[in-house]
Amino acid sequence: MGKYVYGPILSRRYGWSLGIDVMPKLKTCTFNCVYCELGKTSTKGYASLNFRVEMPPKFKEEFTEELQAKLVEHASYIRAITFGYNGEPTLNKNLDIILDITRKLRYEAGIEKVPITILTNSSTLGDPSVRKVLLNFDIVIAKLDGGTQEILQYVNRPHYSIPPFDGIVNNLCLLKKEMKTDTKLYIQTLLYKVNPPTSIKSNARGDNVVAIASAINKIQPDQVHVYSVAREPAEPSVIKVSKLELIELSDLMANNVDRSIDIYYFP
Numbered sequence: 685m686g687k688y689v690y691g692p693i694l695s696r697r698y699g700w701s702l703g704i705d706v707m708p709k710l711k712t713c714t715f716n717c718v719y720c721e722l723g724k725t726s727t728k729g730y731a732s733l734n735f736r737v738e739m740p741p742k743f744k745e746e747f748t749e750e751l752q753a754k755l756v757e758h759a760s761y762i763r764a765i766t767f768g769y770n771g772e773p774t775l776n777k778n779l780d781i782i783l784d785i786t787r788k789l790r791y792e793a794g795i796e797k798v799p800i801t802i803l804t805n806s807s808t809l810g811d812p813s814v815r816k817v818l819l820n821f822d823i824v825i826a827k828l829d830g831g832t833q834e835i836l837q838y839v840n841r842p843h844y845s846i847p848p849f850d851g852i853v854n855n856l857c858l859l860k861k862e863m864k865t866d867t868k869l870y871i872q873t874l875l876y877k878v879n880p881p882t883s884i885k886s887n888a889r890g891d892n893v894v895a896i897a898s899a900i901n902k903i904q905p906d907q908v909h910v911y912s913v914a915r916e917p918a919e920p921s922v923i924k925v926s927k928l929e930l931i932e933l934s935d936l937m938a939n940n941v942d943r944s945i946d947i948y949y950f951p
């Protein structure tokens with residue numbers, strides 16, 4: 685793995701995807717999700733809403749060199765370039781510059797149709813400067829695992845500075861309204877169960893997916909993706925839901941929204 689660019693890795697949704705990590709080596713996130721595959725968020729890496737990561741001097745040259753080399757090797761078969769990995773990428777103060785370089789190099793590699801996507805936990809979208817950068821991605825994939833404040837709290841364990849659930853939903857609505865038609869918003873929901881005895885609570889519940897459906901009706905995203913745990917979670921009692929349960933919960937969600945739901949199940 686390079687300093688900023690990794691892969692290509694086989695992505696669940698896009699096939700071969702080149703990864704861009706704009707976060708420090710220490711996982712830095714406004715959430716501490718019970719299912720996070722990067723482990724628990726440390727006290728130092730647990731970021732407030734206003735915390736921003738600044739890139740080191742000369743990052744433009746280093747990033748350009750790394751991405752150029754990866755594109756020379758892999759441009760012919762990659763299907764996406766995805767920002768995300770070691771935390772919440774919108775906490776990076778220089779995200780706009782990194783995106784500009786990526787768009788330029790994508791053009792030079794002759795693969796303008798390969799989408800540049802970003803994974804966000806949706807917590808920072810109240811900041812107009814964050815939304816402004818996100819509007820220049822091709823696809824924004826935003827997390828929504830709980831349909832109420834209570835569920836958001838126990839699943840994602842947000843930093844206390846993060847807006848409440850209704851505020852997050854309003855910010856997602858705002859982002860969607862600001863997007864031009866060539867930028868897409870996907871909502872992704874991870875559902876998990878737990879192995880008792882544990883104080884951790886499951887979010888794979890009918891009332892939760894109905895509540896998420898209600899938020900989706902407000903946000904009007906372009907797609908909704910439902911999936912479950914695929915790798916070792918931060919909390920050992922967290923386990924994946926079965927394919928059948930995932931289908932049943934997704935069907936329940938779909939019955940309460942005016943769109944289809946895409947299910948991603950990995951045995």
Ligand code: SF4
Pocket residue numbers: 713714715716717719720721722725769770771772805
């Ligand atoms: S938002 Fe993503 S990186 Fe942050 S704790 Fe949750 S799963 Fe991990």
